[in-house]
Amino acid sequence: MKTKILPMALVCSCFLSLGSYAQQADQEQNDSVDTDAAMPYDDLIPEPPPVKLPPRETALDALMSIPPSSEELKAAIVEAQKQGIPEQTITEARFIFHVEHKDEQALIDLLPIWQQLEKTFSLDESEIFATREDFLAVIEFTRALQALKAKDRVNFKKAITEALWLSPNQASAFTPYIEKMRIDEHIEKTQIDLGGKLSEINDGEPAELKTILGNKPALLLHFWSPWSPDCETSQASLSELFPFLKETNIALASVLIDGRTEILAEAREFLKGQDKPLSAPQLIDRVKNSFASQLRVTDMPTVILLSPDGKILYHGRSESPLLREKISSLHAKKP
Numbered sequence: 001m002k003t004k005i006l007p008m009a010l011v012c013s014c015f016l017s018l019g020s021y022a023q024q025a026d027q028e029q030n031d032s033v034d035t036d037a038a039m040p041y042d043d044l045i046p047e048p049p050p051v052k053l054p055p056r057e058t059a060l061d062a063l064m065s066i067p068p069s070s071e072e073l074k075a076a077i078v079e080a081q082k083q084g085i086p087e088q089t090i091t092e093a094r095f096i097f098h099v100e101h102k103d104e105q106a107l108i109d110l111l112p113i114w115q116q117l118e119k120t121f122s123l124d125e126s127e128i129f130a131t132r133e134d135f136l137a138v139i140e141f142t143r144a145l146q147a148l149k150a151k152d153r154v155n156f157k158k159a160i161t162e163a164l165w166l167s168p169n170q171a172s173a174f175t176p177y178i179e180k181m182r183i184d185e186h187i188e189k190t191q192i193d194l195g196g197k198l199s200e201i202n203d204g205e206p207a208e209l210k211t212i213l214g215n216k217p218a219l220l221l222h223f224w225s226p227w228s229p230d231c232e233t234s235q236a237s238l239s240e241l242f243p244f245l246k247e248t249n250i251a252l253a254s255v256l257i258d259g260r261t262e263i264l265a266e267a268r269e270f271l272k273g274q275d276k277p278l279s280a281p282q283l284i285d286r287v288k289n290s291f292a293s294q295l296r297v298t299d300m301p302t303v304i305l306l307s308p309d310g311k312i313l314y315h316g317r318s319e320s321p322l323l324r325e326k327i328s329s330l331h332a333k334k335p
Contacts, residue, residue, distance in 0.1 A: 056083040066097055077090055092126065092127055095107070104145055104149070108145050134167050143159035147159055191309065194306065199259075209221075217250065221254075223295075224254060225267075226269075227266070253282075254278070256285060313330075
């Protein structure tokens with residue numbers, strides 16, 4: 001039976017498990033071998049002789065290895081077609097390429113091809129699907145993407161539910177899009193009162209968001225916690241973004257999402273340890289009617305760009321190019 005390419009989430013899990021196992025094996029070996037007499041690890045395992053693959057297998061490997069650029073993908077497809085590789089397999093290669101490069105429009109554009117292939121789909125010609133249900137789930141997922149782009153809630157819910165039903169193992173790939181639709185809907189109907197006050201982390205003094213904003217075109221709120229595994233990387237990302245915020249005249253404030261004693265103490269220690277602390281207010285979110293709950297912060301770190309009238313302009317991660325695009329558009333509108 002031909003082995004299929006594992007789903008992305010499972011691949012990551014396997015790599016992590018194998019990495020942990022390899023580290024454990026290396027440690028056990030180091031503990032049991034006399035280090036003075038031990039040979040280099042590479043010398044213990046002879047390199048296998050290179051295997052020359054037939055032209056068709058070489059073309060298939062190049063096609064399914066997710067080429068780094070669209071030009072290389074096109075070249076791989078041309079060679080695959082010369083070797084008689086089926087259109088279904090080529091479409092699967094296009095699919096995993098666009099998934100890897102996060103090109104949602106390109107995935108949507110594959111829908112008519114998937115629908116045509118549904119009539120002739122063969123597991124024998126598949127390199128990524130273990131069952132027909134997995135194949136059908138991708139069709140429904142693509143329909144869900146199309147509906148999401150059109151802000152068609154009814155058809156999005158119908159398609160994403162069907163995708164989950166057909167391939168529950170892919171839930172981790174599908175569910176972020178459900179949250180994305182909910183956030184998009186929340187953004188459209190939410191308006192925050194910037195007159196609200198939050199306490200400073202170090203001295204407890206109240207600070208008003210409207211005052212922090214001043215006469216600037218927007219306010220960027222950075223929601224964080226020292227208990228988040230991405231705490232360090234989010235601070236580094238903000239540090240990289242900070243010169244751009246100054247250049248475009250965007251106000252910035254960090255908001256600790258939880259002000260309980262233990263978390264607050266760790267947050268203060270974390271901020272003290274920063275080599276280049278940000279020149280921005282460090283605030284604590286309030287317990288009742290918190291800004292995090294009003295703004296639907298479900299993951300950390302999250303940054304939210306607010307207009308002077310409290311409308312959400314951006315909701316996501318600080319490293320996303322979409323944030324810079326949104327800020328640049330505001331800067332371009334400045335008279």
